[in-house]
Amino acid sequence: MSDSVTGVLRSAVASDIEVMRGIEDRAGEPFDEVGMGAVAQDAPPTVDVLREFIDAGRAWVCEVDGVVVAYVVVGIVDGNAHLEQVSVDPAFAHRRIGKRLIDHAMRWAAGEGFATMTLTTFTEVAWNGPYYARIGFRTLPNPGPQLRAIRAAEVEHGLDQWPRECMGAHVAAWRFD
Numbered sequence: 001m002s003d004s005v006t007g008v009l010r011s012a013v014a015s016d017i018e019v020m021r022g023i024e025d026r027a028g029e030p031f032d033e034v035g036m037g038a039v040a041q042d043a044p045p046t047v048d049v050l051r052e053f054i055d056a057g058r059a060w061v062c063e064v065d066g067v068v069v070a071y072v073v074v075g076i077v078d079g080n081a082h083l084e085q086v087s088v089d090p091a092f093a094h095r096r097i098g099k100r101l102i103d104h105a106m107r108w109a110a111g112e113g114f115a116t117m118t119l120t121t122f123t124e125v126a127w128n129g130p131y132y133a134r135i136g137f138r139t140l141p142n143p144g145p146q147l148r149a150i151r152a153a154e155v156e157h158g159l160d161q162w163p164r165e166c167m168g169a170h171v172a173a174w175r176f177d
Contacts, residue, residue: 007097009104012059012071017050019068020061020087027087034125036162045073045085053084060104062088062097072101074108074117078144080168081109083119099135099177106174116168118143120150123163136175137167 012020024044031040053059053073062070070088074081083105088098109117118140122128143151143166154164 006095006100007062007064007069007092009060009062009100011057012050012054012061012073014051014054016061016068016071017047017054020050020059020071021045021047023069023071023089024085024087026089026091030090030127031125036122036125038158038161039122058108060101060108062101064092064097070097070101072098072105074105077118077146077150079114080116080118080144081105081112081114081171082147083117096177102135103174103176106169106171106176109171110174114171117171117174118147118166118168120147120154120164120166122159123165125162129165129167132167136173137169140166140168 021044028040028042031037050059050073053075058074060072061068069092070086072086073084075084076082083102086098086101086105088101106117117137119132119137121132124130140147147166151164151166154160
């Protein structure tokens, strides 16, 4: 596929932050369509949070025709790489841009020596839990203490109005596109 369809991946820089926040807002819109308005209205990550990921070298964007249309940020949780957020502007959905960003994060995790990539997600939203299961993530029956703390914060934030779970994937066994 040409770059105008799939885009070019690169490290995020500070000047991308407001664009990333806008992508997050737009990426939340489809949640309205499945009765999850509170998720759709949730604020994007703060400038400071995104700057921390960028400064740590754990934030990447996808540009299509020179415009940033998606991003991924990775944390470190319980000694594992943690897919903190992957968001694609809905106007660019269904082009496997999100999968390419996840693949990129997995390559980074492999290069850094991480064995596992974790995440938290909604279990019943097609582009969340079922999607992650299709691409290789599995439910984590015994999440570590930091991942449990993330889940507790999600509960406190009201996200457990809908079922959520912790998932993980073995970096060495990842199926890259």
